[in-house]
Amino acid sequence: MASGESILVFFLQILNEELRNYRGLKNGEQLELDLLGNELGRLQAFLQDSVAVRNKSQLFGETVKQIREVAYEVEDTIEMCSTKKKAAAKTKNLFTRFRTSFSISIAKQIKTLREAKVKPILDLIDKDFSNVDGSIPSTSEPFTEIDSDQSIMPITVLQDQSDMLDKVVDFEDEATIIKYLMEPKDKLDVISIHGMAGLGKTTLGRKIFQEKTVRQKFPLRIWIAVTQKFDSRVAFLKIVEALIPEGMHSPTDQELATAVRLGLANRKFLLVMDDVWTMKDWEVIKKILPEENKGSRVLVISRIWNIATQVNIRREPHVMRNLGEGTSLELLKLRVFGDLESYPPQLEVIGVNIAKKCGGLPLTIVLIAGILQYEYTKTRAIIGVKENWSTVYENINKILEKDQDKLISNVLEMSYNTLSGDMRLCFLYTGLFPENYEIPASTLIQLWIAEGFIRPRQGSFEEAAEKILEDLINKSLLIVTKKNLDQVKTCRVHDIIREFCKAKAMEENLFRVMKASNEGKHEPPLSELHTFRRICLHSDPSKFLSEKPNGPLIRSFICFLEKPSDLDPMHISTIPFDVLRVMNCKSVRFEEFPKVTGLILLKHITLSIDKLDVLPKQMSQLLNLRTLIVITNSLSITVKANIWKMEQLTRFKTKAAIILDEKKWNGKACENLHTLSRLSPKSCKLALTKRAPNLKTLGIQGKVANLFNTFSLQDFHFLKKLKLVNELKASPLALTRPDCFPRTLMSLTLSNTKLTWKGHMSALATISSLKVLKLKENAFSGYFWNVDYDFPELQFLLIEKADVANWAASATHFPKLRWLVIKSCERLQQIPEGLATNLEKLEIENIRKSVVDSAKAIESIKSLAVQNQPSISRVPFNLTIGTI
Numbered sequence: 028m029a030s031g032e033s034i035l036v037f038f039l040q041i042l043n044e045e046l047r048n049y050r051g052l053k054n055g056e057q058l059e060l061d062l063l064g065n066e067l068g069r070l071q072a073f074l075q076d077s078v079a080v081r082n083k084s085q086l087f088g089e090t091v092k093q094i095r096e097v098a099y100e101v102e103d104t105i106e107m108c109s110t111k112k113k114a115a116a117k118t119k120n121l122f123t124r125f126r127t128s129f130s131i132s133i134a135k136q137i138k139t140l141r142e143a144k145v146k147p148i149l150d151l152i153d154k155d156f157s158n159v160d161g162s163i164p165s166t167s168e169p170f171t172e173i174d175s176d177q178s179i180m181p182i183t184v185l186q187d188q189s190d191m192l193d194k195v196v197d198f199e200d201e202a203t204i205i206k207y208l209m210e211p212k213d214k215l216d217v218i219s220i221h222g223m224a225g226l227g228k229t230t231l232g233r234k235i236f237q238e239k240t241v242r243q244k245f246p247l248r249i250w251i252a253v254t255q256k257f258d259s260r261v262a263f264l265k266i267v268e269a270l271i272p273e274g275m276h277s278p279t280d281q282e283l284a285t286a287v288r289l290g291l292a293n294r295k296f297l298l299v300m301d302d303v304w305t306m307k308d309w310e311v312i313k314k315i316l317p318e319e320n321k322g323s324r325v326l327v328i329s330r331i332w333n334i335a336t337q338v339n340i341r342r343e344p345h346v347m348r349n350l351g352e353g354t355s356l357e358l359l360k361l362r363v364f365g366d367l368e369s370y371p372p373q374l375e376v377i378g379v380n381i382a383k384k385c386g387g388l389p390l391t392i393v394l395i396a397g398i399l400q401y402e403y404t405k406t407r408a409i410i411g412v413k414e415n416w417s418t419v420y421e422n423i424n425k426i427l428e429k430d431q432d433k434l435i436s437n438v439l440e441m442s443y444n445t446l447s448g449d450m451r452l453c454f455l456y457t458g459l460f461p462e463n464y465e466i467p468a469s470t471l472i473q474l475w476i477a478e479g480f481i482r483p484r485q486g487s488f489e490e491a492a493e494k495i496l497e498d499l500i501n502k503s504l505l506i507v508t509k510k511n512l513d514q515v516k517t518c519r520v521h522d523i524i525r526e527f528c529k530a531k532a533m534e535e536n537l538f539r540v541m542k543a544s545n546e547g548k549h550e551p552p553l554s555e556l557h558t559f560r561r562i563c564l565h566s567d568p569s570k571f572l573s574e575k576p577n578g579p580l581i582r583s584f585i586c587f588l589e590k591p592s593d594l595d596p597m598h599i600s601t602i603p604f605d606v607l608r609v610m611n612c613k614s615v616r617f618e619e620f621p622k623v624t625g626l627i628l629l630k631h632i633t634l635s636i637d638k639l640d641v642l643p644k645q646m647s648q649l650l651n652l653r654t655l656i657v658i659t660n661s662l663s664i665t666v667k668a669n670i671w672k673m674e675q676l677t678r679f680k681t682k683a684a685i686i687l688d689e690k691k692w693n694g695k696a697c698e699n700l701h702t703l704s705r706l707s708p709k710s711c712k713l714a715l716t717k718r719a720p721n722l723k724t725l726g727i728q729g730k731v732a733n734l735f736n737t738f739s740l741q742d743f744h745f746l747k748k749l750k751l752v753n754e755l756k757a758s759p760l761a762l763t764r765p766d767c768f769p770r771t772l773m774s775l776t777l778s779n780t781k782l783t784w785k786g787h788m789s790a791l792a793t794i795s796s797l798k799v800l801k802l803k804e805n806a807f808s809g810y811f812w813n814v815d816y817d818f819p820e821l822q823f824l825l826i827e828k829a830d831v832a833n834w835a836a837s838a839t840h841f842p843k844l845r846w847l848v849i850k851s852c853e854r855l856q857q858i859p860e861g862l863a864t865n866l867e868k869l870e871i872e873n874i875r876k877s878v879v880d881s882a883k884a885i886e887s888i889k890s891l892a893v894q895n896q897p898s899i900s901r902v903p904f905n906l907t908i909g910t911i
Contacts, residue, residue, distance in 0.1 A: 032074045034535055035095055037448025039071040041482055042102060059137040063101065066145050070094050073152050090151060095536065097144040099560060099580065102479075103606050103628075104140060108133045110627045110650060204235050204345060208297070208324050209244065215320050219327040221335035222347030224523055225390030225435050228328050229301055231347065235326070236299055242908060245297035245324070252301050252463040254522075257308040258589045263287050263315075270294075288315045295322040302463070302522075303329040309338055349387025356382040358389060362396030362503065363403065377416045384423040390503075390521060394438045395419065397502030401445045439527045442502060452480040452537070453495050454504055457520045458528025459538050459563040461587045465508050465517040468496060470611075470633075473654045473678065477609050477631035478561075478583065512798070512822055512846065538583065542566040549574075556581070561609075563587060568615050569595040576603060582628075583609035591616055591635070602626065608651075610634070613658060624648050630675070632656065639683070642666045649673060653699075657681040663707060663729075671697050671718050678702040684728045686710055696720055701745075705752060708734050716742040726750040731780065732758035735767045743769055750776040765790045774799035777806035784812040784831065792816040804828040810854065814840045822846065830854050837861035849874060850909075857881035863888045872909030882906055 046064045074094070077087070207218045222228045235241055236248060249269045251262050263283040270290035278286065298316075303309055309327065316325065327338045335344035350358065359382045360370040370378070381399070385391045402415035422441060446454060453475050460466050472492040475481050483491035496515065499505045504524060509516040520528065532538050538561035543549050549571065556562070556576050561583035564571055568586055573595070581604040593616045600622040602610070607626045611633045620636060623629060624645035635658040642657075646668035653675050657664070663684040669691040670676060677699045679685070684707035692714050700719045704726030711727060711734060722743050727734065731753045740746060746769050753760060759781035768775065772794050782788070784807050791800065798820050807829055814836040821841055825848040832854040838844075838861050845865060849855065851873040858869075858878060863885040871882050889904035 032077055032091060033448045034451050034537075035091065035098065035448075036071055036074050037452070038095075038098055039067050039074075040448075041479065042098060042105075043067055043071075044482070045102075045105065056134040056137075059134045059141070063137055063141055063145070066141060066149060067098070067101070069149060069152075070098075070145075073156065086155060090148065090156070093148050097140070097148065100144060101137075101140060103580075103582075104136050105133075106628055106651075107606065108136060200231055200345070200347065201235060201238070204231070204326070205238060205241060207342075207345075208235070208241060208326075211321075213321050215316060215318050215323050215325065216342075217325045217327060217339040218342065219329065219335040219338050219344040220347060221329060221332060221344040223388075224330055225388045225521075226347045226349065227389040228330070228347055230389070232299055232301060232326060232328050236297070237905075239906075241297065245295055246908070246910070247294050247296040248299075249296065250299045250301065251312075253303045253308055254462045255304050256462065256589065257304070257311075259308075259311045261590060262312065266290070266298075284315050288317060291315075291323070292317040292320060295320075297324050297326065299326045299328070301328045303327055303334055303338075304331060306334055306337060309334065313338075350389060350392070351387065352379070352383055355385055355387055355392055358382075358392050359385075359396050359399070362393050363400045371412075374413060374416065377413055377420060381416065381420050381423065384420065388435065390523065391435050391438050393503035394435070394442045395423070397442050397504070398445055400501070435523055436527060439524065442504065443527075443531070445502075449480055449482060450495055450498060452478075453492075454499055455528045455532045455535065455537055456480070457499075457505065458525050458532055459540055459561075459585060459587075460520065460525075461565060461589070462522055462525065463519060464587065465519055467517055468515045471518070472496065473631060474609065474611065477653055479608075536560055538563055540565060541571070543570060553577075561585070565589075567592055568612070569593075569598055572598040572601055572603070575601075578604050580606065582606055583611075585609065585611045586613075586615050588614040590614075594618070613656075627651065630654070634658070637661075639664055642668050644668055646670075647672050651675055654678045655680070657683070659683050670700075671695065673697065674699065676700050680704050680726075682728075684708075692718065704750060708738075711738040713738070721745050724748040726752070728752040730754050730757040731760050733761060735761065735763045740767065740769050744771065746771055748772075748774040751778070751780055753779040753781070755779060762787050762790050765793055768794050770794065770796060772797055774801075776801040776803065778803040779805050780807075781805055782807050784809045788812070788814075789816045792818055795819055797821055799823045801825040802827065802829060805830075807831070812836075816840065817842070819843070824848070825850075827851055832856055834859055838864035841865075846870075849878070852878075858885065860885055860888065866904065868905045868907070870907040870909070879908060882908065 043064050046060050046067075074091070204218065204220070207216075210216070220228050220232060233250075236250060242248070247269060249266055251265055253262070260280055260283065263280075263286075266287045267278075267283060267290070270286070298312075300309070300312060317323075325338075327335070329335050332344075356379055357367065359378060360367050364370050381395060382392065385395055398419055399416060402419065403412050419441075423438070443451065443454070456475065456478065457466065457471070472489060475492050475495070476488045481488050481492045481495070496505070496518075500507055500515065500518065504520075505518045506521060507515055507517075508519050529540060536559070539551060539559050540563045541549055541551065542564070543566035547570070549566075553574055553576050556578045557580065559578060560580055562578070562581060563583075563585045565587060568588075569592070584602070584604055584607060591614050596618045599617060599619060602621055602623060605626070606628055607623075608628050609631045610623065610626075610629060611631065613633050613635055615635060617634055617636045620639060620641075620643060621634070623632065624643070627648060628651055629649050630651050631654045632652065633654070633656040637660050639657060639659045639661050640663075642664055644667040646652075647670075650673060652673055654677065656678070657680075659681060661683045663686055664681060665686045665688070667688055670679065670687070671691065674695065674697060676697060679700070680702060682705060684705060685703070686707045687710040692712070696717060697719050698721055701721055702724040703719060703722060704724060705728035706715075706726065708727060708729045708731050716739075720743075723745050725740075725743070725746060725748070727750070729752075731751050734751075740749070749768070749772055751760065757779075760777075762782070767790065773796055775791065775794070775797060788807065791797065797818065800818070800821055800823070802825060805828060810830065810832040812831050812834045814834075817840050820843055822843050823846045824841070824844060827848075827850040829852050831852060833856055836859045841862060843865060844862060846868040847858070847862065847866060848870040849858065850871070853873070853875065855874060856877050858871075858881045860881065866885065866889070869882055869885060871878060883906070886904060886906045
């Protein structure tokens with residue numbers, strides 16, 4: 028099914044589901060909704076009948092556009108009427124309730140919609156498309172769409188593209204660059220890497236950046252993603268962040284440049300500038316680099332030949348070559364099956380042919396591999412798989428015949444056609460994030476849900492969204508950038524894929540990215556804003572709002588700015604979008620909480636407010652709100668709103684202590700609330716377990732000393748993640764009994780709780796389900812930690828800013844520990860070598876030399892184990908040594 032029809036069919040399915048969910052309506056209202064449901068079903072059937080139609084007419088395209096717009100209008104009307112009636116039902120004022128109910132007639136508005144918008148489209152279809160297959164020449168598409176109910180189990184382990192490329196990237200490329208880095212030089216040396224898009228330049232650079240000998244030679248390593256929109260201030264801040272961990276307070280540009288120049292003068296460093304587009308950008312950085320620093324290196328990565336040659340006229344650029352046929356085939360096999368041994372020999376010939384046609388471009392290979400993997404999971408019989416793979420091969424040939432220069436974009440189209448309607452929406456949505464932006468997985472998932480893209484067939488919305496995220500990663504349409512154990516923390520979109528998503532999203536009127544030109548004019552122009560559904564602003568929001576934009580259809584207002592921007596206070600009350608569902612403005616600083624209470628359809632709010640003391644009472648009116656995230660420097664926020672009335676609320680997050688109004692503990696339980704962080708100990712009452720019985724994540728901040736005397740966590744039967752942050756000068760946390768923590772807990776973070784290793788750590792060991800333990804800034808105190816108890820499931824352990832000096836432990840105490848992080852533990856003498864058995868990652872920073880030596884000893888133990896037992900499949904050990 029073509030992309031537009033596929034997405035629209037999915038959307039019509041959602042609308043019909045919503046219509047069926049309405050209960051307790053008057054007869055007239057129910058009749059109109061039933062009639063509307065039938066008519067939407069006819070539109071859906073028309074679109075589904077066009078599945079096999081390839082060469083569709085212009086009239087067909089216009090009709091699809093009309094269906095899309097009327098579907099949006101139906102959704103807006105239904106949600107607005109429903110929310111107003113729900114709000115009226117909750118008010119205590121009988122006159123207000125009666126007046127509101129009288130003025131809101133779902134029947135009347137739906138009837139108007141049906142007669143004015145839906146019926147004309149149906150009449151047009153009956154007149155001009157009575158026989159879709161007969162009236163328009165049809166050719167079946169190369170791939171059938173995944174049925175939205177079908178569950179495709181990926182056969183590869185969740186891995187990102189760079190992991191796969193690491194296994195096959197040409198060793199000669201890597202060895203050559205490392206040789207350049209190790210050469211003795213009289214002055215600062217600059218090395219450049221050049222190659223076309225999709226060839227793996229950044230992957231090669233990152234592999235070198237993390238290589239063991241490079242890490243040892245250059246203790247200070249800095250990576251800057253330059254991109255087409257280079258901001259020197261952001262780059263300088265990145266360098267200063269590496270030089271001065273505590274940062275600088277509001278420095279000027281000149282102060283930043285001076286700090287960078289002085290900081291780098293006497294440090295041996297490796298600076299990588301990835302994706303440089305202009306010589307001007309390079310010159311800005313070059314000016315502040317100390318040329319006399321002969322031990323340091325700069326690695327410049329660019330797809331522009333002139334830049335690669337001019338950054339160092341004394342050295343030829345290293346030119347990336349296309350992968351050879353053998354390497355291409357290896358990458359294809361790894362991407363489809365996870366290892367080389369699992370590849371069926373019956374597919375060898377067709378695999379070789381497909382790999383050849385990919386032209387040695389890694390990005391093309393992994394995209395094709397995503398399609399092949401889908402075809403393999405769909406048809407497990409080898410004969411059927413060979414036939415399907417042959418179809419893929421034939422279509423690559425057709426792409427090459429059409430336009431070899433557009434190989435990647437056309438392969439992307441093929442991969443896109445294997446996605447279901449909901450996956451297409453989620454995938455295209457990633458195009459609104461800026462270039463090289465690290466997208467937090469939790470943010471992406473919550474935005475997908477708020478936008479209405481997720482419809483779980485079973486389980487929760489979050490579980491359904493996580494499955495889509497995993498599928499997009501397995502298809503190489505998203506790249507994992509950070510993982511915490513097996514959980515994806517952040518991901519990004521390749522710039523070529525991002526441009527594809529933006530172009531498709533424009534066709535579907537899904538979203539538009541807006542930014543101001545150098546002349547101050549917005550692109551696209553504000554005169555077109557009235558037709559847009561979602562906008563993502565990449566420029567000054569104050570200027571945008573000052574021009575009084577008219578966006579009656581805008582349902583999402585999202586801002587991603589290169590650096591934080593203060594919103595002019597005069598615009599706080601002028602958010603001009605009446606049907607807004609999503610307001611994500613993390614990079615915009617508000618002076619106070621904006622006037623959003625009239626935006627009753629809001630489902631997602633993310634805001635930055637430096638000083639926020641009160642969450643206003645009127646917030647209780649946002650009955651559809653699911654996610655509320657406030658970034659603030661305030662120590663506490665008094666919530667005057669009655670959050671227990673907000674029955675859809677699932678996440679309320681801020682780093683301030685949330686103080687709930689004691690007078691508003693009545694009402695129904697907020698059963699959907701699963702994340703509340705961080706709550707003030709003052710609001711930790713026994714009634715909380717009744718008001719929020721399904722909490723999964725809870726953060727508590729303030730004076731937590733006597734928390735467990737008056738509050739029990741045992742009644743939170745679903746709690747998995749807990750964070751306790753004690754005030755700096757407050758008394759230590761008192762654990763009144765060993766079973767203070769719920770048995771369901773999987774992640775525990777403690778900060779400034781000042782517990783004792785000997786007296787209290789054994790209580791944490793009784794949490795048999797604990798997988799993640801983060802001990803931050805004086806969570807525990809004492810010089811000796813002698814472990815004589817077991818953490819049976821613990822996989823991740825962080826110890827930061829602790830005064831422990833001697834630590835005795837073995838693998839039997841931590842049988843599943845995979846990842847250990849130790850930061851700023853200045854007294855610690857060494858890391859117990861016994862922990863090496865199952866360890867996969869070890870990160871150390873700001874510690875003494877003896878700890879570094881013990882970390883290297885563990886690395887040697889791991890290396891020796893692989894040499895002695897090469898037949899055993901082992902996860903590579905990764906040691907990261909930060910600032911010492």
